[in-house]
Amino acid sequence: MACIAFIGLGNMGLPMAVNLIKAGHRIEGVDVNPTSVEKLKTAGGASAETHQIAAACADTVITMLPAGQQVREVYLGAGGIIANAKPGTLLIDCSTIDVDTARAVAAEAEKKGLLMLDAPVSGGVGGATAATLTFMVGGSAQAFTRAQSILEKMGKTIVHAGGAGNGQAAKICNNMILGVSMIAVSEAFVLAEKLGLDHQKLFDISSKSSGQCWSMTTYCPVPGPVPASPANRDYAAGFTAAMMLKDLKLAQSAAKAAGAKTQLGADAERIYSAYVESGEAGRDFSGIIRFVRG
Numbered sequence: 013m014a015c016i017a018f019i020g021l022g023n024m025g026l027p028m029a030v031n032l033i034k035a036g037h038r039i040e041g042v043d044v045n046p047t048s049v050e051k052l053k054t055a056g057g058a059s060a061e062t063h064q065i066a067a068a069c070a071d072t073v074i075t076m077l078p079a080g081q082q083v084r085e086v087y088l089g090a091g092g093i094i095a096n097a098k099p100g101t102l103l104i105d106c107s108t109i110d111v112d113t114a115r116a117v118a119a120e121a122e123k124k125g126l127l128m129l130d131a132p133v134s135g136g137v138g139g140a141t142a143a144t145l146t147f148m149v150g151g152s153a154q155a156f157t158r159a160q161s162i163l164e165k166m167g168k169t170i171v172h173a174g175g176a177g178n179g180q181a182a183k184i185c186n187n188m189i190l191g192v193s194m195i196a197v198s199e200a201f202v203l204a205e206k207l208g209l210d211h212q213k214l215f216d217i218s219s220k221s222s223g224q225c226w227s228m229t230t231y232c233p234v235p236g237p238v239p240a241s242p243a244n245r246d247y248a249a250g251f252t253a254a255m256m257l258k259d260l261k262l263a264q265s266a267a268k269a270a271g272a273k274t275q276l277g278a279d280a281e282r283i284y285s286a287y288v289e290s291g292e293a294g295r296d297f298s299g300i301i302r303f304v305r306g
Contacts, residue, residue, distance in 0.1 A: 017066035021048035025076035035165040080113035118176035127155035132183035150179035187259040198301035233301040247299035256297035
């Protein structure tokens with residue numbers, strides 16, 4: 013089994029690393045939060061003092077970091093992963109970041125004889141815990157082939173989206189769809205309320221009709237129709253409003269750079285920005301229905 017350095021043991025990274033331990037891999041974890049490192053050790057992992065030390069010893073390095081700035085800091089520069097990893101090491105960045113950063117880091121890795129993938133995920137904390145994540149992977153066919161058996165221990169669906177940066181492109185496009193559709197579903201339920209139509213009746217019809225979508229059938233924003241949705245737990249977060257706003261901002265930045273018109277994506281960013289600013293940053297993104305109600 014592989015010796016894997018896992019850098020970034022937050023809400024997503026920790027359960028992903030634990031699933032690799034369960035699969036028999038040796039995991040050395042690094043995180044700024046000592047509590048997260050202790051949880052990894054309790055699960056059977058080990059700790060490394062720094063990401064440089066972890067990278068120098070590993071066959072594979074996986075990162076799950078907050079944003080592009082942290083990815084550049086951890087990978088690039090004299091003290092970064094790329095400078096310290098052994099030739100031939102496989103690097104997998106599971107962070108959700110901008111496409112330009114993903115491609116810049118991959119280019120530097122290639123110069124050093126390293127294999128690099130951008131592999132952002134979809135599925136939230138529940139998917140990370142259950143090892144049912146979807147991985148959207150950008151990078152060479154060689155790197156993807158080598159990574160596939162590792163990714164399969166953390167996810168259910170692994171798709172090679174093309175060259176470097178294409179994983180990030182797929183993620184931000186997917187989440188723009190998700191953000192827009194959740195607002196649309198929320199608006200439909202609010203309209204139904206005002207027209208005297210029962211939530212369950214609308215769900216029974218739309219979930220089997222042309223209005224069917226993931227935001228309706230799997231993550232319904234009203235309590236009742238989908239018992240597992242956050243709406244039944246006062247919108248306790250599986251995927252926070254702040255995280256959705258981050259992804260919508262990435263999509264709009266990419267759209268601007270590419271010269272693409274994404275008006276609904278821009279509207280979704282504006283609405284989620286107002287929702288987050290209202291104090292709901294840590295609430296699940298499906299709680300946007302409460303903002304739509306006014």
